[in-house]
Amino acid sequence: MNNPFDMLHPTVMIRNAGFRGRNMINRNTIINGYGQMAKIGYGTTVGGDCIITGDIEIGNYCQFGWRISIRSGDHPLDKATVFSNSRLLNGVVGSGREGKISIGNDVWIGDSAIILKGVKIGNGVAIGAGAVVVKDVPDYSVVVGNPSRIIRKRFDSEIIALFNQLGWWDFTFEQIESLVETHELFTFSIMEDRERAVQVLTRCIMLKKHLFALGNLFTTPLMVVESFG
Numbered sequence: 001m002n003n004p005f006d007m008l009h010p011t012v013m014i015r016n017a018g019f020r021g022r023n024m025i026n027r028n029t030i031i032n033g034y035g036q037m038a039k040i041g042y043g044t045t046v047g048g049d050c051i052i053t054g055d056i057e058i059g060n061y062c063q064f065g066w067r068i069s070i071r072s073g074d075h076p077l078d079k080a081t082v083f084s085n086s087r088l089l090n091g092v093v094g095s096g097r098e099g100k101i102s103i104g105n106d107v108w109i110g111d112s113a114i115i116l117k118g119v120k121i122g123n124g125v126a127i128g129a130g131a132v133v134v135k136d137v138p139d140y141s142v143v144v145g146n147p148s149r150i151i152r153k154r155f156d157s158e159i160i161a162l163f164n165q166l167g168w169w170d171f172t173f174e175q176i177e178s179l180v181e182t183h184e185l186f187t188f189s190i191m192e193d194r195e196r197a198v199q200v201l202t203r204c205i206m207l208k209k210h211l212f213a214l215g216n217l218f219t220t221p222l223m224v225v226e227s228f229g
């Protein structure tokens, strides 16, 4: 197996998870797909003391802070007990309350945030420290609080549509750095120079189409880690 990690702290524990490469996982974090496969996108980095369990899909270039909880299963509320531990009746009580969590690309999650089951988070989202995310979050929103609320969008709808059309997160680190257009995209404030942003985004979209036609876009196979730590 190729090593998908730029950094994997020796105290990390992983079971049934797939990584798309260039990942960094910090101290004491637990990632466990349980019966499912937890999928983590290219370049995505996870801070320390995080717990990510169950049916989870995370996109490329996400950055998570520390002590974040992302878990797709709840304990049962309708059975005789909420005790779903496998030591009782061989786990037959089960969870029964699963909801896949999907997180888009380029998502930043602040320290101590909690993402609850069934939530879908869009591309380019920023989640404030300590937020409890109970509902879906649209692309490029900034959300805070418990229960979380949207305080604003990062960009207007035309810019958001261009970012989604481009999908810059399909490029590798090396491509972004070496291609003049993508390199430029990351070097100025989108809000302060909106006109330039529209021009550069449009050029990047054309470039990506060209590279796609040449078969020069990278693909990111999932590298499965069945057990580590």
Ligand SMILES: CC(C)(COP(=O)(O)OP(=O)(O)OC[C@H]1O[C@@H](n2cnc3c(N)ncnc32)[C@H](O)[C@@H]1OP(=O)(O)O)[C@@H](O)C(=O)NCCC(=O)NCCS
Pocket (backbone or CB within 6 Å): 064, 065, 066, 109, 110, 111, 126, 127, 128, 129, 130, 131, 142, 143, 144, 145, 151
């Ligand atoms: C969410 C965040 C990105 C917003 O930053 P911002 O746009 O500069 O926000 P502002 O400071 O202008 O605050 C806007 C409003 O949201 C509130 N707010 C900001 N962050 C909040 C948070 N984490 N929880 C609750 N409310 C928050 C502010 O009190 C303010 O409310 P008001 O309009 O009623 O006064 C930032 O506050 C945050 O939480 N960053 C994460 C920090 C972190 O965890 N870093 C380590 C991981 S890398």
